[in-house]
Amino acid sequence: MSQTITIDPVTRLEGHGKITIQLNDQGEVADAHFHVTQVRGFERFCEGRPFYEMPALMARICGICPVSHLVASAKACEAIMSVRIPHTAAQLRRVLNLAQMVQSHSLSFFHLSSPDLLLGMESDPTKRHIFGVAAQNPELGRAGIALRRFGQRVIELLGSKRIHTGWVIPGGVTDPLTAANRDEILAMMPEAYSNVKLALAAYKQLASNFKQEIEVFANFPSMYLGLINEDDSIEFTDGTLRLIDEKGKTVEESITATQFPDLIGEAVEPYSYTKFVYYKPFGYPEGSYRVGPLARLNIVKKMGTPLAEPELAEFKQLANGPVESSFYYHHARLIEVLYGIERIEQILADPLILDKHVRATAGVNRLEGAGQSEAPRGTLHHHYKVDADGKMVWANLVVATGHNNNAMNKGVLQAAKAYVRNGKFTEGALNRVEAVIRTFDPCLSCSTHAFGQMPLAMTILSADGEVVDKVVR
């Protein structure tokens, strides 16, 4: 009899999700799906509210990457106001977004994924968490907590609150940076450098134990999308989007926020509250692509900071062309953490960084605006329409997890085929299927601005989808 294995909830993920694995009569994997199981409704309930409330409201989509929503939302609002924000405000936002990237990547690597890497995919599930890591390797556990603290503390020193700061507003930021706070950030640098170096060294050593996982963790050709600067260097806050194909050739050179809806579409599948994003000219699902750290490093030609530059060169050696295995998201993530720390240090050396002029003001000058930013896990797009009084009449959001949705589903199927054979599987095998999802660091919180919850569960379904049994792992 054909059956379905359900992993519910998928754990150590940022949100609520399930995985179902469908077996055929021979017990071989026939299909697999990743389900995001929550929906929220921001795109609708923001309507009727003043547009300048949007950054603070939209940030509540996600407590992990509120800053990226603040930035994309504020940029959409600034398109409506037709203003350019002061240089210092742009630089301060860049620091804020990088600090968030450092903390969120640290969370993803240390708190969510390092238990699999350090303790093993087959290790005791009751101890496979960050406290287990801290018990086994106190130095690594503490480095992870400290790196995340670094990012969060930078956010707090800029915006006076670690989560849901109200500091980013349409037109810039509310308050300038003080010299004392800048100096406190700079004083934290040495510890941050030593922790990220420790993490990179530990990852490179551990990665050699995961050859098979590297082979089957969403390891296939795809296109990649991410923000990039005109000089081909990495970018998180400004710049334009570049899309490259599976060979590394440029498909779209620079997509602006305004052009985005003409080129990027969203399809709905019945089994997930997160939509499936694709490049319109190639159709769905052929136009699917990946975003996030792996995509960004595949797209850029340089980092532009001294320590991250050789790391990028080493990363590019992993493949001839774009790096395809999603296992390498972990590697890319740590390189970006290093870059983030370096870049924050560089920006804080700008003599204008303490300038008091950090806000531009204007009213409604256009009835439509869009903004984009890179969230830690990938590209974020906010698109708003307002009436002449500045009240919201429509919004659409496209988030990282939507861009990666097709790749995550394909990846789950690839791993399930490798680890579930003849209807037989172990707890460790299912944990590997979950670990594929963890490489993407999907934010179920964000992806469920419309819907979503992301625990992983296992259920056995018949071929027609009836629940036959529930497997308790």
Add this chain to the structure above:
Amino acid sequence: MSKLKLATAWLDGCSGCHMSFLDMDERLLELAEFVDLVYSPLVDLKDFPDQVDITLVEGAVASVDDEAKIKKIRAHTKMLIAIGDCAITGNVPSMRNPIGPEPILDRAYIENATLQPQIPCVVVPKLLKVVRPVHEFVEVDVFLPGCPPSADTFHTALTAIISGEPLDIPALTRFGA
């Protein structure tokens, strides 16, 4: 002394409350000497355990899954703490209440879809008509407001609870803090 069993759960919230819990940073490791984190988005156990001493719940009750989850949690938890404004008042998720679930779903999956417009219905849970705070479904022992409550608030409150000392919540936090 045996360790207390601690759980955390995430209903319809943004995970900001969980992030603020993690913002205790190194103090988490000290806390781990007194409590075992037995169930949470951060650990791998899939089913809520039989008996838990303290459970922190983030988020409002918005779907049939949320409702089943909170009832199960209540039945197996000695002390239930609602963390954050979403769990306590409905906050941001309840902004959809005047609109209702159908227009919310229509906007996301029909109007704003380029291809295959349809309302997802396979495996994903149904939305409740209205989003409501946790205490409208089950009894809550402690309310810790804030959006999110700060890491210091978490630390002071948990330390007091673990050591059996009195807890002065208005001195720690307020709505929107």
